[in-house]
Amino acid sequence: MNITDDILTYNLQNVYFLVGSACGGKTTMASAIAKKYGYIHFNDNYHEESFKNWQKIYDERNKCANPKEYDWEHHFNRSPKEYNESLGKSYSEYFEYALIEIIKLSQSNVVIADVNLCGVSCDLIKNLAEHNRIACLLAPPELVIKDYFERSDHRDIYDAIMRLKDPERALENMKDVFRYGAENIINEVKASGLFYIMRDEFSSIENTLNALEKHFGLM
Numbered sequence: 001m002n003i004t005d006d007i008l009t010y011n012l013q014n015v016y017f018l019v020g021s022a023c024g025g026k027t028t029m030a031s032a033i034a035k036k037y038g039y040i041h042f043n044d045n046y047h048e049e050s051f052k053n054w055q056k057i058y059d060e061r062n063k064c065a066n067p068k069e070y071d072w073e074h075h076f077n078r079s080p081k082e083y084n085e086s087l088g089k090s091y092s093e094y095f096e097y098a099l100i101e102i103i104k105l106s107q108s109n110v111v112i113a114d115v116n117l118c119g120v121s122c123d124l125i126k127n128l129a130e131h132n133r134i135a136c137l138l139a140p141p142e143l144v145i146k147d148y149f150e151r152s153d154h155r156d157i158y159d160a161i162m163r164l165k166d167p168e169r170a171l172e173n174m175k176d177v178f179r180y181g182a183e184n185i186i187n188e189v190k191a192s193g194l195f196y197i198m199r200d201e202f203s204s205i206e207n208t209l210n211a212l213e214k215h216f217g218l219m
Contacts, residue, residue, distance in 0.1 A: 088119030
């Protein structure tokens with residue numbers, strides 16, 4: 001990050017960060033908090049056209065440097081470590097862009113930003129806001145594996161896999177990818193000292209919202 005931490009923290013005073021793993025409930029809970037308190041909910045789709053332009057620039061820049069990234073047979077059959085490292089690099093670059101948008105939005109309203117910790121370290125998040133303005137929502141690997149492709153915004157990934165020569169092999173590999181990524185994020189969060197909630201089969205929106213409101217001091 002090229003911007004100093006102090007300047008970032010000062011400009012993010014009106015921001016709550018809801019971070020964590022895939023399928024942890026970040027988007028659901030950020031949306032619920034934003035609706036209840038009149039905050040702005042920021043996620044990857046907030047300025048869809050802006051992010052499409054960013055993604056286009058990123059893709060064009062990397063096609064020449066990493067041609068295998070755009071071979072879908074290779075893409076979905078990479079090792080869990082390689083897949084997660086590549087995804088993390090992409091998301092890390094996106095997050096720098098996203099912070100600019102979040103700062104702009106937070107000048108006129110409170111923002112609740114949901115952020116995937118793939119490629120964004122807990123140490124970085126801790127430097128952006130106070131402890132009581134950061135909460136982590138996590139899902140154990142088996143829940144990520146079970147729920148990931150059930151989400152409507154992930155169906156395009158599933159459809160791409162179904163067009164491969166051996167989709168079943170790729171799906172099995174993606175389970176290992178999800179497991180590897182979720183375990184790494186969970187371990188990092190637990191070691192960070194950040195407040196976190198681990199989703200399980202008994203989790204409810206009401207109970208999770210209540211816990212987040214208490215942690216954020218909204219009640």
